[in-house]
Amino acid sequence: MTTLSSAHKYACSVLVNEPLAQDIWRMRFSCPELAQSMRPGQFFNLAVPGDPSNILRLPFSWSVSDPREGWVEFAYLLVGEGTRRMTTMIPGTASDLVGPAGNGWYIPQNTQHALVVGGGSGVVPLVALVHELTQHGVSCDFVEGAATQNRVIYEDAITHYGAHFYLSTDDGSRGVHGFSTQISQDLLASSAAYDVVYTCGPSPMMRAIAAQAHEARIPCQVSMEKLMACGFGACTTCLVDTKNGRKTCCTDGPVFDGEEVLW
Amino acid sequence: MVNDVSMSVDFAGIRLKNPLNTASGTFGSAQQFENFYDVSLLGAVTLKGASAVPWEGNPQPRMAEVFGGMLNSVGLTNPGVRGLVAESGAYLAGLASKGTAVICQVAGHSVEEYKEALVLFEELAPWASAFELNISCPNIAKGGAAMGSTPEGAFEVVNACRPLTKRPLIVKMGPVRVQEIARSCVDAGANALSLINTISAMSIDINTHKSRVARPTAGFSGPAIHPIAVRMAWEVCNAVDVPVCGIGGITCGADAAEFLLVGCKAVSIGTENFVDPAAAVRILEELKDWARSQGVSDINELIGAFEC
Numbered sequence: 374m375t376t377l378s379s380a381h382k383y384a385c386s387v388l389v390n391e392p393l394a395q396d397i398w399r400m401r402f403s404c405p406e407l408a409q410s411m412r413p414g415q416f417f418n419l420a421v422p423g424d425p426s427n428i429l430r431l432p433f434s435w436s437v438s439d440p441r442e443g444w445v446e447f448a449y450l451l452v453g454e455g456t457r458r459m460t461t462m463i464p465g466t467a468s469d470l471v472g473p474a475g476n477g478w479y480i481p482q483n484t485q486h487a488l489v490v491g492g493g494s495g496v497v498p499l500v501a502l503v504h505e506l507t508q509h510g511v512s513c514d515f516v517e518g519a520a521t522q523n524r525v526i527y528e529d530a531i532t533h534y535g536a537h538f539y540l541s542t543d544d545g546s547r548g549v550h551g552f553s554t555q556i557s558q559d560l561l562a563s564s565a566a567y568d569v570v571y572t573c574g575p576s577p578m579m580r581a582i583a584a585q586a587h588e589a590r591i592p593c594q595v596s597m598e599k600l601m602a603c604g605f606g607a608c609t610t611c612l613v614d615t616k617n618g619r620k621t622c623c624t625d626g627p628v629f630d631g632e633e634v635l636w
Numbered sequence: 637m638v639n640d641v642s643m644s645v646d647f648a649g650i651r652l653k654n655p656l657n658t659a660s661g662t663f664g665s666a667q668q669f670e671n672f673y674d675v676s677l678l679g680a681v682t683l684k685g686a687s688a689v690p691w692e693g694n695p696q697p698r699m700a701e702v703f704g705g706m707l708n709s710v711g712l713t714n715p716g717v718r719g720l721v722a723e724s725g726a727y728l729a730g731l732a733s734k735g736t737a738v739i740c741q742v743a744g745h746s747v748e749e750y751k752e753a754l755v756l757f758e759e760l761a762p763w764a765s766a767f768e769l770n771i772s773c774p775n776i777a778k779g780g781a782a783m784g785s786t787p788e789g790a791f792e793v794v795n796a797c798r799p800l801t802k803r804p805l806i807v808k809m810g811p812v813r814v815q816e817i818a819r820s821c822v823d824a825g826a827n828a829l830s831l832i833n834t835i836s837a838m839s840i841d842i843n844t845h846k847s848r849v850a851r852p853t854a855g856f857s858g859p860a861i862h863p864i865a866v867r868m869a870w871e872v873c874n875a876v877d878v879p880v881c882g883i884g885g886i887t888c889g890a891d892a893a894e895f896l897l898v899g900c901k902a903v904s905i906g907t908e909n910f911v912d913p914a915a916a917v918r919i920l921e922e923l924k925d926w927a928r929s930q931g932v933s934d935i936n937e938l939i940g941a942f943e944c
């Protein structure tokens with residue numbers, strides 16, 4: 374069944390755009406309509422000006438927002454032409470976006486203790502989630518997996534919200550040497566008290582976390598990244614294979630039940 | 637407003653409020669665009685191709701961005717005619733009642749499957765103004781472009797479907813042998829033609845040595861194909877007497893105007909719907925501005941006004 378997107382088209386204007394970590398930038402932009410309507414885990418499709426030969430919008434999650442002041446912030450990893458061109462969007466640059474898109478995270482009733490695992494730029498939508506969870510009195514263990522110590526993002530915000538912060542780096546430059554999945558495995562083994570697991574990051578990581586949660590009989594939500602041409606349900610380029618058939622990542626997701634995804 | 641221009645056109649016996657239509661597969665079932673503007677402002681909408689039974693389509697990745705456009709290998713994923721009607725029938729009936737022509741696109745892997753899908757549409761979609769036969773999808777192994785790339789194949793599909801409906805039949809053509817295929821579609825009873833579908837193309841990841849989409853080839857759309865599409869539409873307008881809907885790379889009123897000048901009675905917005913979800917109404921306004929700038933009071937005065 375087609376899920377209709379809640380996305381509208383809104384003007385936005387860059388307030389801050391600066392390096393946050395190695396190859397990762399932080400952008401904060403003004404867009405009151407989005408700041409007031411977007412829930413954690415939802416995303417928006419940003420028009421990146423400057424190159425008419427590169428036409429499609431890029432989808433991004435958000436980390437922090439201020440509905441009263443009307444701004445939204447996110448971090449982006451420089452991976453290709455579009456994200457590199459975004460670094461030239463100086464404060465004052467006007468653009469537009471299509472959002473809020475997708476379903477966002479779901480907080481089950483009576484959740485008291487959550488395990489949250491983010492890898493790379495997948496940390497972004499989890500920052501907004503942890504803020505929401507801690508505001509609802511949910512205690513959070515947050516595991517961040519980064520390639521190296523210079524790529525750790527949002528540690529301050531996450532600890533400021535009151536989550537316990539655990540870190541792994543692929544190269545061992547800080548925290549546990551290895552993957553976030555080792556820490557999550559230990560946490561799941563040492564405490565059976567989690568009501569829910571949330572994860573966003575590279576597909577193999579999410580797959581492993583979903584398997585760990587399954588083993589521990591804890592519900593797990595995963596946020597999938599698919600290549601998207603439209604981001605609001607019009608093109609069917611972004612399908613995710615699930616046990617319940619193919620679903621549309623940009624409208625039925627990006628958050629899916631970890632049990633449901635066929636990896 | 638000075639000198640308001642009449643935008644209404646006749647398209648195969650259907651009175652369109654204006655020449656603006658949407659390209660199949662880029663406009664979902666039209667509902668997806670209501671958040672961006674009142675879809676009933678458009679002359680017509682063409683829906684994603686639907687088959688008699690649901691199709692899963694191709695594996696991921698199903699798209700890649702390329703210079704001046706994109707490649708897609710969606711492969712006609714659709715919930716089947718019944719699924720489409722169940723999900724969107726009520727909305728589409730409402731849209732039709734506001735005077736926007738709803739064009740249902742018919743897909744199949746074989747002549748029999750086209751017929752089955754059309755029979756279902758004929759029965760379940762009383763609100764449809766016309767049916768469009770997609771004989772040009774480059775992303776499926778059987779049917780689509782595999783059948784519509786020769787005049788004989790195109791004739792066979794159209795001829796078999798013609799007796800099954802009294803409503804206008806449009807044929808969606810690909811970018812191959814356009815004059816010959818256009819003539820054979822009309823000989824078989826097509827009431828209108830629309831072109832072009834995407835151009836079969838490739839993009840390769842030079843590090844993995846693999847295609848950037850899950851199949852070796854995919855369909856190329858977007859602004860880069862516009863001049864090719866205009867040339868092909870012009871050739872078809874010269875070859876046949878039925879109305880033609882111009883499609884390919886339209887991003888603004890000027891791009892649409894070129895199709896009208898070479899003789900197209902309507903134009904469809906495709907990939908630009910993704911870039912600017914409000915594109916079709918913007919382009920409608922830009923076309924009106926252009927018509928005013930040309931000093932005409934009726935858009936029909938500009939259709940076919942190309943001089944050569």
Ligand SMILES: Cc1cc2nc3c(=O)[nH]c(=O)nc-3n(C[C@H](O)[C@H](O)[C@H](O)COP(=O)(O)OP(=O)(O)OC[C@H]3O[C@@H](n4cnc5c(N)ncnc54)[C@H](O)[C@@H]3O)c2cc1C
Pocket residue numbers: 416431432433434435447448449450451452453454455456457494495497498597598599600601627701
């Ligand atoms: C719902 C959603 C939320 C996202 N949130 C964030 C975020 O908060 N921060 C962030 O840094 N990135 C996020 N992404 C990924 C981001 O959209 C891509 O990195 C970006 O579009 C790449 O654009 P580019 O032109 O720089 O790269 P390209 O030149 O297009 O591609 C470079 C590389 O990145 C990969 N890539 C491109 N687009 C995507 C995509 N949509 N998903 C996954 N990989 C992709 C390509 O396969 C290629 O390997 C999100 C993606 C989705 C679908």
Ligand SMILES: Cc1cc2nc3c(=O)[nH]c(=O)nc-3n(C[C@H](O)[C@H](O)[C@H](O)COP(=O)(O)O)c2cc1C
Pocket residue numbers: 602608610659660661662684685708710712741770773808832833834856857858859861883884885886904905906907908
């Ligand atoms: C994602 C996508 C899906 C498409 N699906 C269909 C389809 O189902 N049937 C069809 O006839 N054409 C389909 N097309 C082709 C378009 O209708 C159109 O002919 C083509 O994209 C050229 O126009 P454009 O350059 O304005 O996009 C699709 C195009 C895209 C980009």
Ligand code: FES
Pocket residue numbers: 600601602603604605606607608609610611621622623624
């Ligand atoms: S990206 Fe177009 S339907 Fe999801």
